[in-house]
Amino acid sequence: MPKLTNPILPGFNPDPSILRVGEDYYIATSTFEWYPGVQIHHSRDLANWELVTRPLTRKSQLDMRGDPDSCGIWAPCLSYADGLFWLIYTDVKRKDGSFKDAHNYLVTAPSIEGPWSDPIYMNSSGFDPSLFHDDDGKKWFVNMLWDHRVRPLLFAGIALQEYDHKAQKLVGPVKNIYKGTDLKLVEGPHLYKRNGKDGRPWYYLMTAEGGTGYDHAITFARSRSIDGPYETHPEKYVVTAKDSPLNKLQRAGHGDWVETPDGKTYIVHLTGRPTTQKRRCVLGRETAIQEAEWRDDDWLWLKHGTNVPALEVEVPGTRDEAKYWAERRYAFDSALDKDFQWLRTPETERIFRVGNGKLRLFGRESIGSWFEQALVARRQTHFSFDAETSVDFAATDERTMAGLVAYYGRYNFFYLAVTAHADGQRELLIMSSEASFPDGRLQFPAAPVTIPNEGKIKLALTIRGPRLQFFYGLEGEALQPIGPVLDASILSDECGGHAEHGSFTGAFVGMAAHDLNGTASPADFDYFLYRPQHDPSDRYD
Template sequence: MIDEAIDAGKVGIVTNPVLPGDHPDPSIVRVGTDYYMVTSTFQFFPGVQVLHSVDLVNWKAIGHVITRKSQLDLTGMPDSFGVFAPDISYYDGKFWVVVPYYHGQPRCTTLLFTADRPEGPYSEAIMLNHHFIDPSIFNDDDGKRYLVFGGGWVHEMERDGSGLVGEAKQVWPGTGGAAPEAPHILKRNGWYYLMLAEGGTFFGHMETLSRSRSIWGPYEPCPHNPVLTQRDPEKFIQRAGHGKLVQDEEGNWWMFHLGGRPLTPGGYCPLGRETFLQPVQWTDDEWFTVGDAGEPCASLVLTQHGLVQAPACDLHDHFTGTELSPDWEWVRHPVEEGYSLSPKGLRIVCKPFIPYSLQSTLLLTRRWHSFGFEATATVAFYPESRGEEAGMTMYRDTDAFLFFNVRNGLGQTAAQPFDVKRLYENQEHEGLYLEVGQYVNVLKTTLGTWRLPIQHGERIWLKIRLEPKTQLFTLFYSIDGRVFEETGIALSAEFLYPERSNRFLCFTAPRIGLYARGVYGEMEGYAQFSSFTMEPLR
């Protein structure tokens, strides 16, 4: 019967993940026929990307919650700090987003933002408390509201969101797994269901469940905990947990959760933590199960007429709007007056910044969505000083990134730390050069330089290809947009994987980006990006 329904177009086959690539800690809310989701963004700005869907499967970024430095200043924010797991809810005609702001203290600061529209603009922050990570809001049917946060804590909240009422209480600490976090409460048939993520966000991650007749407890654990985890180390969906439930218009229940896809069993997850969709089934004794008997499904069937899952990583941007697409996010805040948009495209000024510092940058990034892809950027470079550069980047954080750029004059040619004085003094050759530079733990290795047969202001096409099977980058350039020359460089992408971080626990996955950069104390030119495309490779 299912096969016949599929042939008739009455159902759609959905392949997980539904949000591939660096979309951890999903939170979802349905308002009418629309679904809205937020995920973690850490040190990237704008922060807390808001996504929209009408079918639970195909998602489009529509805005951000944190769009102004006055809401949250990320200057100096260490890698993998900043915006942890946010939660979105809807109450009294408004969208409410609580954000755990982790800034290196033992606890997070919980910030609340509200907006009349899901895409924003959102209010200035209301500080609610300093406590454990991962807050969420539960709106009870008696009008009372509660803030729930990691470790199974509950605290009543003022109805207008202006503050908290009384004292917090830990109502259920979980089943004993490490790091009980990501709590969500829902109410059904008089039961309060409290979910927690346990075991940490790595292999062995899981979702556990309890319930009570009172929001304050006592809570009884589900007899078949965990309700979601990956028990088979050979399956391609691992690290499953941190889930939230939503009910669709037809009354069906679904869970969105994070997970990772390792290249090999127990190996690296190049795309980091992604968002997956699972069916939820309620049992006769009023518990529920998730996925396939508690394990995540790689694919599932949705009974929606004409549902087609759009391919991941098929992107085209000509920067012709008045604002950047919300798919783009800067590394921390952009340098002031560092970029603009016009009918000619995206202009990034060659303002100086240190790419591995924790200050403002002009590194504009977007997520990888597949294990292999081909990305091309078109740029016209108008430098004013020797040492200026502009082009593409493959970026994980300040400890690992790759630059593929056009440089005004030949720069550093040996593996050495970045030094502004040395950079300036080493400008031995005039003209435009193509350069490939790899940064690992502040050490730069120049992998190649080539003299370019173009003048200032002439366009050049830069292309980076990531082979899905070998995980090798190959780099190309063209001066006419049709014939591409290969640089001869083949570089493993492994140094960008989150698990390859040596100095800290890395929560962010690799991104691709555009940038321009100048030299301190020198005149500033600019780069004009007129197009960017990114297509998946199978």
């Protein structure tokens, strides 16, 4: 079989849940504060993946206004039973401190494209839920338990409870079935059932441990009974890079497994690819794949002989590398391209409109707002790339701005904005929130550049590994650089404004408009260009 180089879903695509229905594979990943919620990719060969839907698209399903950075949609679980697709997800309203307001929901659909139902509320006792369909017809809900009394780590184990779909609620007792290992922070549970060599069934439990940083791991356990007791895998961790700091795939954990029609087994897991001497994962937490095998001891092991994730893996298909490296030029003729997302709000009519060859953004709250801001962007999926757009914006003062943004979150972004001085003269201004946690104060890496009060402005940036350079051009003129070379590596989990295990998303690049006067001043963007680049300094190209 051909070899594929990991990851299979590059850029911000963490916490994969994989499912096979016939010849079709689906992976659901977390989207956190980005709207619509949950990404579902499709493949028929495990090598080529296409984003087919984001199922949480309306206010009745999801409203994340007020959710802090790296809250929102955590660790979805996708399954198929009874002629339906079932999607379990968490909407986290708070994550810092002793309490987590983590609300778990279920939606269903007759096809992967939908229509997806309104949500059924499940519980709020912990996050990372999943749903297991047993062959006797019973359905079981599992999630990690959060206990604010436990010190210092607050993770109390994996909870199991029956779900009655007719009554649309959880029923019966809650049982803590697994406390994890000495690595701690047990979460991300997935339940399975599989016959052993003797023909008797085992219940298998795959969990994540060690947090989301460089100690992350996948733990595996099994029991003859669904409610335990569960014994841990002889190796404890079936996938981890925690003891292999030079491995190119780091932060490996939180996974799921699937069997192919011909009986092969693969594990998908999140991973990060650190760059620079500061080990920053600019592309966020990505999805990788490993081939595994069932041995005579009825345990699952990685096929290549260690639990350290491999960079190259044999899969049935061959990836279309030309498509991966292709330039994307986005027009705004009708609907927004599916590559784009926005932040938190389901009320899209208040922040953008698409049509007649333009994306119109209505300036709302400030950049970094957790409620309503007009910022539309796509994932950074390459270590080096170019981005470009053209904006027509009648800035009136320093509280109105619109332009090109490289964004991770409130505490790490770069913004080249068309704005104006207090006297109404338009100017270009670079704003950054580099290393400004906890106060979030802006920095201004260069003096503003005066521009004409009328006319479109072309804005661009290049990222080459850790180096970001902005450019601008007046109508009919060539692009020219503006400001200094900036540190693009701050657009990473490691600089997200929280300690390790606290920031979970990835870098985006896109368009934004803000109006602190409250007048929703419009900014019109003609196109958006994303051009991947090979750079000799990149470790992975």
